Amino acid sequence: MTTGDPLLQLTDVHKQYRSVRALRGVSVEIRPGETLGMVGESGSGKSTVGRIVLGLERPTSGSLRFDGRPYPRTARSLRAIRRRIGIVFQDPYDSLDPRFTLRRIIDEPLRTHGLPSGRDRIAELLTSVGMENADPDSYPTTYSGGQRQRIGIARALALEPDLIVCDEPTSALDVSVQAQILNLLLALQRERNLAYLFISHDLEVVRRMSDRIAVIREGEVVETGPAAEVTSAPQHPYTRALLDAVPATRPSERHVDANGSADPVVAA
């Protein structure tokens, strides 16, 4: 679903860390139930956008609106917005406390916001991520990377958010497991009309997950548009370079020729 007023709106957002201009006037919006894919390389500012949307950082200038209202300035009033935005982290090994049971991990956002939880709620959340057989009193260390990421997603769903920031949610996972997690995210979006800010360095994954794509480089969005259009008819040379660097799917299409004398797309 991609109609209606934007759920999230960033207008001319700048972020400066001392001498580093991390974001230079980023304007993007996400409608309810829509996925905006944000693709860029390391240092492009894509994770900074995620942190600003989550209210973990304040922009140096620019406007941020959620559900039509500007982000409040005080931490206390920000809580109301944070309740409606979840996060799925990159590394399911780092982002789940190994000393907490699944129950406590999934329960934590509910307790933080003073909401009722209980046995049924935890079981329901585990079921929604395909972990219905997991013991809520077990620890994350007994699970594989893919299962841990499911637990992380259950935690993100606990507050029934309208938007989830997914920051490279599958880059730490094995290739055969990535597809399962991406399918889960797609299914949850359909069931719950969730919006995603899907941040990744992988243009092919972003294309598959997104309604619209924003290509970010050096703190600037250089191209934005519907996923199929941006990837089939890229307008900006940088988008084209990213597309060209996506590895071949068969040896007959390789960029690196027999002598290895292919052109490096961008010098290191």
Added chain:
Amino acid sequence: MSTVSLPEAPTASGLRVQDLHVRYGERHAVQGVSFSVAPGQTLAIVGESGCGKSSTALAVARLLPPGASIEGRALVGDLDLVDARGRTLREARGRVVAYMPQDAMAALNPVQSARRQIAEVLSFRQGASRSEAAAGAVALLAEVGINEPESVARRYPHELSGGMRQRVMLAIALAARPRVLIADEPTTALDVTVQAGILSLVRRLTRADAMALVWITHDIGVVAEIADAVAVMYGGRIVEQGPVETIFEHPEHPYTRALVHAPRQSRDALPKAPFQAIPGSPPLGEFPVGCPFHPRCEHALGPCAQTMPPMLERGPEHSAACHLLSARP
């Protein structure tokens, strides 16, 4: 520098690995792996976490941690790297076999300049004088495609980008002109545009020097880009190997088929359409009895859970280990 007591590794000898096993105590991480790589050729070993690909790489480079045990052979000419001890092993490092790690930041010395770290190899391995080694370091940086090598040579690892650090690692690995280069996911942490440059560079240099290159990766796209031959690992074993064209166009093992088809299916799919997924996750630690892939295999039959399928010849230099193939000619 005195001359070497090394069984002479002929300049173009390649690498032959035979029935390699690696154990960490009770854990049998690599269970009889055999492959060979001709000079100037690239073998990609592809697999997911826990499949034994990095243990294989570390075993051949003789960089396994203490407590790990190796069996089998890894021959470069007449020299068996598995057997090499003491001085023979010391002399073999860098000159016979070199290793390029994934995490260059962790591998480089943070308090030494790039020049010093490259020069160290040149003086230790080739007996170069101080000034020769310094000049050689700059020449190597130019060879690995670094612009302004003089200036980069003076920099410390934290002053270099990820791509440049990986180029410095490559210069160190190539400094003593090894016969075999083991590259353990050296581009995994790099941006795609930088990765493409490193892939081309490594392939070109190893070809020019008739080096045997073993490239360890989890990324089937990288395999399509650089490999001449492919070994697919799963559960501590090679489950299929062959020339790159055969592996991509006529894969026989269900796991290989899933790996090589997934990116193509993805390219053809529309945004928001479901992905083709293999259920379950790769085994960690304990490998299942029988074929290690059987719990995730949609074609699994009775014998798959009981006995490990043998490696079957499927064509020229192409073999696969799957019970389904015994039934089919």
